[in-house]
Amino acid sequence: MDNSNDLRVVPDTSVVIDGRISEKIRSGEYAGAKIFVPEAVVAEIEAQANRGLEIGYKGLEELQAIQDLAREGEVDVSFVGIRPGPDEVKLAKGGEIDALIRSVGEELDAKFVTGDRIQAEVARARGMNVEYLKPSLFEVTPLKIEDFFTDDTMSVHLKNGVVPMAKRGSIGNVEFVPVRETPCTYGELHYISRELSERARSDNESFIELSASGASVLQIRDMRIAISSPPFSDDIEITAVRPVASVRLEEYRLSEQLKERVLMQRGVLIAGPPGAGKSTFAAGLANYLHENGYVVKTMESPRDLQVPTEITQYAPLEGDMANTADVLLLVRPDYTIYDEVRKTHDFEIFGDMRLAGVGMVGVVHANRAVDAIQRLIGRVELGIIPQVVDTVVFIDKGEVAKVQVLEFTVKVPSGMTEADLARPVIVISDFESGVVEYEIYTFGEQVVVMPVSEVSGKPTWKLAENEIRSVMERYVDGRVEVEIISDSKAVVKVAEFEIPQVIGKGGSTIDKIEKQLGIGIDVRELSGKPDKKGERSRSSSSELRPVVEQTKRHLILDVPELATRDVEILIGQDYLFTATVSRHGEVKIRKNSHVAADILDAIEAGEAIVVKSV
Incomplete structure (x- = not known):
């Protein structure tokens, strides 16, 4: 141990954030040392704190701890070097700020301490005296947030000033209950937040999934943690979700026909409402496919499916699942579990991989099995939907409630009888009974998802x-x-x-x-037609004289008093036509129509245009 007053140490940002410098000072290894903190380190930590990132606050706490030790006479601390300018900040990803930090160590001929392996290798290549601090191995101790969990707790919800709440019970019978009587305090949640962030950085089996201004998503072993704070949320809030069950596919009592179907590299959607057990079923399906000799990968954000280590879990590469898909298409898995498919971009990626020949299983939020299929409409070309998804498994309260299959055919839609009305139709059937439940086809300019009655076979015509x-x-x-x-x-x-x-x-x-x-x-x-004299029977309501306006394409009768009502338009006492006034109080008539010409001729002749409520 070097306790000499000549020991000079230059830390980089990584070891300041990790709290390793104060730890070495307290242990006596850096006792009496001169600590030179580069201004570039301070600038980087300050920028992270300004963005609301936990690592920024952690770095500031470490700098304050080092200053406290300096006041106690344990070390001598000074801030040196130049603060990075806008140009260095723009090139930070290229290593410009790292170079500024290293330059301080070179100029002072000091021991350069870093927890960044690349930074250490570059410093050694430049002939510097480097101390590389590997991530420390530690004994996993219980986290404070675990005090809120019991064996049947699915999730814990903590917010400043609010009584801690938890969802407890089985998947089919969940209750939202208070954990204790006293509300959470800011200091308590602040401590829990820092502890969770520190564990995510230091535990090899945990990681930070997302870190943004006012929001963090952490995966700490089997717990998914979402932390929000101002300005993103109105107050600090922590939500922790943990799986309460790891279910094998055999426990779902699936038919052998369905098991055989999923082994044929299908396109499968696992649908259900939030908390129904979709991810649990997806993990069970992944295990089943793996046990049957398939190469299985997952695409997740966050990566929280409970799958064996043989199944690799992929996150968005450079923030985009499309990049992940590009890599997976080179890896060529037999099946990919996509958890979860929600946005249009997700459906496009899912469809692209499925059409490339990869078996796909997507997890989708939906209240009915058919709703999951409807989410594909407009995102995937209608004619290829059955090629992208041919099976939908609907999960409700932890059980497989319904399985639907999709087939593509050309037929006359149910309820129509004319042979010349045949068109491409996607038929959605119940897997177990084979009964057709829905048909999808184009009707006019709309895509129709039409329920088919089990009794008459006729759809609803509304x-x-x-x-x-x-x-x-x-x-x-x-x-x-x-x-x-x-x-x-x-x-x-x-x-x-x-x-x-x-x-x-x-x-x-x-x-x-x-x-x-x-x-x-x-x-x-239309009923109420004109009689032989050209007059129409009318109600005794009062007459209104509209303001007549002209646009490039329309003749507009302005009668705001009769907005949304059915009215008769007359020239003098002669009935002209019936219309419905818009909610803006207007009756629009195409300018090139005979009616518009009659009204314009009447106005030129000095005749009265009358609007009467029907």
Whole structure:
């Protein structure tokens, strides 16, 4: 042990954050030494603290501890070197700040102390006196947060000023209960937060998954910890989640047919609400695949699936799962467990890997099995959904509640009878019974996920009515009424004067509409039509004179008093048409229509335009 007053030490940022310098001073190894702290180290720690990172606060605490030891006469401390400028900060990842720190050690001919292996190797290459402090091995001691856990505790929720709460029980029967009567204090949570961060850095089986301003996600062995603080959250909060069960696939009582199905390198979605046991089932499935000789990898953020060491768990490479997928496509696993698939980017990566021939299992939040499939719509091309996902396993309260399978075919959708209405259809069936439960196909411009009745085989037509009405409103200005009268025909009612433009020359327009919608259309006159004299029966409500405005494409009748109401438009006493006033109080008429021309001619002739509530 060198206790000479000539011992000069220059620490880098890594050993300051780890608290190793004060530890060596207290042990006597650096007693009487001169500690030269580079300003670049202070700047780096200050920047981390300003970003709300725990390592920044830890570094500041260590600097204060060294100063306390200096005041006690244990060491001599001084701050030396230059503070990094904007250029060095921009090039920090390239090693510019590390170079500034090393330069202090070189100039002072001091012992350069670092916990960064690359920094140590570079310093040795430059001929410096280097002391490399490897991460210390320590005996794993209980953490304070573990005092809140019991054997049946799934998660612990701590917040400043709030009574500690925990979710306890089995997966099928979870209760949210208080742990104690006294609320958490800021000092208590601050201590727990620092202890957790220190354990994540020092334990080889733990790691920091995410560190941002006001938020950290840690994986400490089998516990996933989320720490939030201002400005990200309104107050400091710690949530710790721990698996309460490690279940083998055999315990789920799955049929042999389903087990054989997943061994065929399928595309599988494991769906269910939060806390239903999706990840537990995914881990059991991963173990089952591994035991059957498959090469299995996982893609997780955070990496908290409980799988054997033979199954490698991958995090987002450089913050992006797409980079992880690129690596995995070179590794070529038989199956990849993707936990969890949530955003559009995740579904795209999942689909890309599945189409590359990799068996995929994705974990998805959903309240029903079919909801998981609907999340693919718009994110994966409709025609290839069954190639990406062909099996959905729905988990509820720790049990397999439903299994659905997807098949792609060309057929007439259930409820339609005309042969020329055949189209590509994705059929969703119950795996055990084989009963068709849903069909997915295009209807007009919409993608329809239509439930199929077990009794009649006919879908609900409410969505179809809305779609027909939406299409017809492009061809008429007035009100449109739609009624589905059979599986292959609908009745559409419009004002009498608008029927010709719906039919079109030689029926060309209605043929186009029927082809677009895939259903026959019977066009009829809207009730309350004009009589032979051209007058319409009217209510005794008061008359309003609209403000008439013109735009490039529309003639607008402004009657805010009748917003959202059905009205009749008249020229003098002669009925013109019926319409629905918008919520902004406007009736819009296409400028190139006959109705608009009649209104403009009437205005020019000095006739009154009247709007009456129906």
